[in-house]
Amino acid sequence: MQRERVTDTIHVFRSDLYVQVTAGLVMTEAGAVLIDTLLYPEETAAIKRFVEQRLGSHVKYLINTHHHADHTLGTCFFPDAHVISHRLCRELLDTRGRDAIRSMQESSNDLADTQVVLPATVFDDQMTLTVGDQTFELTWSPGHSEDSITCLVADSQVLFAADTVMPLPTFVDGNIDQLVGSIQRLQHQPYETIIQGHGEVILRGELPGRLEEDLNYLSALKTQVERAISNGKKSPHEIADVIPVEACGKEKIVLHGAAIQLHESNVYALAASMLSNAPVNT
Ligand SMILES: [Zn+2]
Numbered sequence: 001m002q003r004e005r006v007t008d009t010i011h012v013f014r015s016d017l018y019v020q021v022t023a024g025l026v027m028t029e030a031g032a033v034l035i036d037t038l039l040y041p042e043e044t045a046a047i048k049r050f051v052e053q054r055l056g057s058h059v060k061y062l063i064n065t066h067h068h069a070d071h072t073l074g075t076c077f078f079p080d081a082h083v084i085s086h087r088l089c090r091e092l093l094d095t096r097g098r099d100a101i102r103s104m105q106e107s108s109n110d111l112a113d114t115q116v117v118l119p120a121t122v123f124d125d126q127m128t129l130t131v132g133d134q135t136f137e138l139t140w141s142p143g144h145s146e147d148s149i150t151c152l153v154a155d156s157q158v159l160f161a162a163d164t165v166m167p168l169p170t171f172v173d174g175n176i177d178q179l180v181g182s183i184q185r186l187q188h189q190p191y192e193t194i195i196q197g198h199g200e201v202i203l204r205g206e207l208p209g210r211l212e213e214d215l216n217y218l219s220a221l222k223t224q225v226e227r228a229i230s231n232g233k234k235s236p237h238e239i240a241d242v243i244p245v246e247a248c249g250k251e252k253i254v255l256h257g258a259a260i261q262l263h264e265s266n267v268y269a270l271a272a273s274m275l276s277n278a279p280v281n282t
Pocket of ligand 1: 068144145163
């Protein structure tokens, strides 16, 4: 796990074990706020040790940015923390989340001690959380998944964007048009730094270009899938074959090569939904 200090009070943890997933820590006068956890218990345990032993504090609030296990599965290791999420996140953790953990536990012994924790406080559109001297603005940001949120640390203008911003945007569990809207809402904002749900921290100077690149990717993807369908391609499989990730302006090497798989899943999901809505020629 990599640890990076973003400001005097904000740290980011990035997994070495699972697709560079990130978690964030904000220190306040009244305890620590943890934004997501990491997938594998050993990495979440290292975060806990850092807070308790190195910083002499404890996690008072834990924010789940969405229900996906790579972000939430470590929640059970903070039994004293007050957990907050979007309303849909709690519903999805209780349904799909439980199923996902069961099947992950069957394939990995490392996850045997994990369990789903349902958030104690939920919100719909927006929530302001004040902890000690810090204020957090939580905002619904659907697209990557229906329940995704972002978390702004107001004082420092550091935005935890979670999976709304990823080196390769994904929407297989959500909706491409909603994701476009959610990324557009982050443009032209006075953020100092964006912490994405996977990968490197994005600094202020890189922000406009990066968000533009993500929007261009989603737009190119949509155009190319439409074109493939109008050229007579009949299945998601056929369509995925003719649209490599580079054709949509992203590189294969992103996220240590996971980009290829993520992109393919995007093409499948989009092609399947467009084919099912396309007029049938008889
Ligand atoms: Zn996710």
